[in-house]
Amino acid sequence: MQVTRRRRRLALTSVAVGALAATGLTFASANQALAEEGCEVDYNIVSTWGGGFQANVVITADEPINGWEVKWNFPTGTTVSSAWNVDWSQSGTGFTGGDVGWNATIASGQSREVFGFIGNGSSATPGQFTVNGDVCNGPTEPPTSDDPTDDPTDDPTGNPGGGDKVDNPYTGSQVYVNPQWSARAAAEPGGDAIADQPTGVWLDRTSAIYGNDSPTTGTMGLEDHLDEALAQGADVIQIVIYNLPGRDCAALASNGELAAGEIAKYKSDYIDPIVEIQGMAKYADLKIVNVIEIDSLPNLVTNVTPRATATANCDTMKNNGNYIDGISYATAELGALSNTYNYIDAGHHGWIGWADTNPQYDNFNASAALFGSLIGENGMTADDVHGFISNTANYSALEEPYWAVDQVVGGQAINQNPNVKWVDWNDFNNEKDFTEAFRQELIENGFNSDIGMLIDTSRNGWGGDYRPTAASTSTDPVTFVDDSRIDQRFQKGNWCNQAGAGLGERPQADPEAWIDAYVWIKPPGESDGASQLIDNDEGKGFDEMCDPDYQGNIRNGNNPSGARDNMPLSGHWSSEQFQELLENAYPPVN
Incomplete structure (x- = not known):
């Protein structure tokens, strides 16, 4: 089944590509401002920094405009802190910007940078823009075809085509930020x-x-x-x-x-x-x-x-x-x-x-x-x-990086030594x-x-102060492993809110x-x-492995739990844990 879609025009500046590539970190990303025929809005990211960004907005008029109002919905959590050359307001995710008189006119065929702003949150391009109530760009239109067989409902899942799956979905991809x-x-x-x-x-x-x-x-x-x-x-x-x-x-x-x-x-x-x-x-x-x-x-x-x-x-x-x-x-x-x-x-x-x-x-x-x-x-x-x-x-x-399980210390391979409980064969x-x-x-x-x-x-x-920087010089295998290892848990079976991570x-x-x-x-x-x-009411019980005072069971070699105190239910937010993760990050967070 072949699916035909009407293409939309792409407006993409090199500045925007570079800026969003930075926000995507090690995953590739792109900033796409897409427009239907007859109406075009370019949402150009000028620069980004931790949690913030600067953007400029360009309107292209296919017919003369004398007075404009542009609207869009930001990603959840994104807000405008300041703007220039625009009369603006924001309600929830909805942004509305209007001309300020001197920049109200846009000639037919003219592209005009009408205003700029500072945003906090996601710099991802909004999905749809309107100018004076007309939709300029939005979601991809449904398939259109004169072929009665060219219908996504032919697929019982409703999922049309897509072709062969790629070898690695992450390669070159921008990954969703919740x-x-x-x-x-x-x-x-x-x-x-x-x-x-x-x-x-x-x-x-x-x-x-x-x-x-x-x-x-x-x-x-x-x-x-x-x-x-x-x-x-x-x-x-x-x-x-x-x-x-x-x-x-x-x-x-x-x-x-x-x-x-x-x-x-x-x-x-x-x-x-x-x-x-x-x-x-x-x-x-x-x-x-x-x-x-x-x-x-x-x-x-x-x-x-x-x-x-x-x-x-x-x-x-x-x-x-x-x-x-x-x-x-x-x-x-x-x-x-x-x-x-x-x-x-x-x-x-x-x-x-x-x-x-x-x-x-x-x-x-x-x-x-x-x-x-x-x-x-x-x-x-x-x-x-x-x-x-x-x-x-x-x-x-x-x-x-500083030791191997089959390394010989004290005359015996580490993973064959019954005293090295951290490895335990x-x-x-x-x-x-x-x-x-x-x-x-x-x-x-x-x-x-x-x-x-x-x-x-x-x-x-x-990371943090306890992270070793070289292999131990001890000839005692237990001391050697404990002083050389990156993982600082009491035992590898410890899984709940580990302190020091x-x-x-x-x-x-x-x-x-x-x-x-x-x-x-x-x-x-x-x-x-x-x-x-x-x-x-979430079906979540209390597990002793999350109690910092618990001294363990057979599944963790009867070791202390290593858990943090004062932790909420699984999935709930802990500011204290988040701060510790930042502090002990490796590679460090700059």
Whole structure:
């Protein structure tokens, strides 16, 4: 099916391209001021800085104008602080600017820079402009064709065409900045330096699809975010699919709304509406990255009977098969759309980094085999999986530059020494090495050879005063590792609001041949769980691993939790944590 669209004129200055490339950081971006035939408004970004920007507005008249009024809607959270050569007002996101007499006339065919302003917030180009009530530019028009077969409704998803999916959706792309997270970050001291970073949008309960009082989605639902992505001119948006029945079976802080057996409800009330919205024709050219069900499948390897780390809830989820059923269904349904890129959560090196011939101790090979078993379930194919993501909402270091797990210290390889509890015979000490090896194991278990990996680097920088600058000179292996390691947790199983953590590498595409991108899926500043029991209607329990006084359990080697005190429910904002992440960022935030 061929889809024909009427093209709109493009007005793009080299200054604007350079300015928005800067705001897009390591992801490429572009500023596009698009106009219908007969009317043109250029929205030119002159300069940007942390949380602010300067723009000039140019109107081109195809017919003489004597007196003008221009209107548009900003991205959520963007405001004007000052303007010149214009009589202006702002109500919510709506901006109205009028002439001031001397600049009221624009001759036929003339382009006139009518005013300029200083803005705070997103510098993304608004999606539509009007001049004197006439629409000058707006969303892409629906397909027009005399061919009765040229109809997007021929596709049952409503998602027309889109062609083959690209190898890496992040390459050369501008990635959506969630305006709600951005506004929270920008309101923090120093936060404007990172407020323009792209983060994940979490659909952590069914009502989040439509918009609610969720701390992560607020009043914005999925369609709101997708529309905002179009308004920003984004190429990619990152959505977290996170609502399995019996969710997070080995912990309590992120338990969800669906009971262990409610798989039919998960499919019909949660996944199906997401598929319907993502498949709307208006999003056909937007690449939607779905991060699918974090902290799920590896639990069925590590936290089930006969493991000593087993929990009753994980045994239930393994026996009822609803994790396998739910994830394969979500992946197959979302993968059938032409504009989606599915990345399944794959834990992290400190969780499944152990490969062993004894099934009692093998997490690495067993996890890859479990992922491979998804293929064929609910019609899911390997083609429905674009890749996997590690370290989602976690703290594992990207690299450990000063030591290796097989390094010999004190006459024995570190990962063969029973006294080095930090390593504990793990084959890896960082996410880069782990993802490279695990990717290959996944391919050997049936996934396509071109799958890519993502790594969540939102909180794994571990900078600040405690960051080592060289390898330890100690010959004692325990001291050597503790003094050389970047990751400062008590134990790699510690996952809740880790004190001392910092922002990691900023989001960027193609950092390594096997890594599609470093991403910030967990929005920095949002809690992992409450440090004490808090009554709530979000289905979130109290987990002792979020209590700073908790001394641990078998799943974290009976070590202290390392959690911060005075933390809110998971997904809720913590100013104190955000400030610590800024302070301990590595690379540092300038």
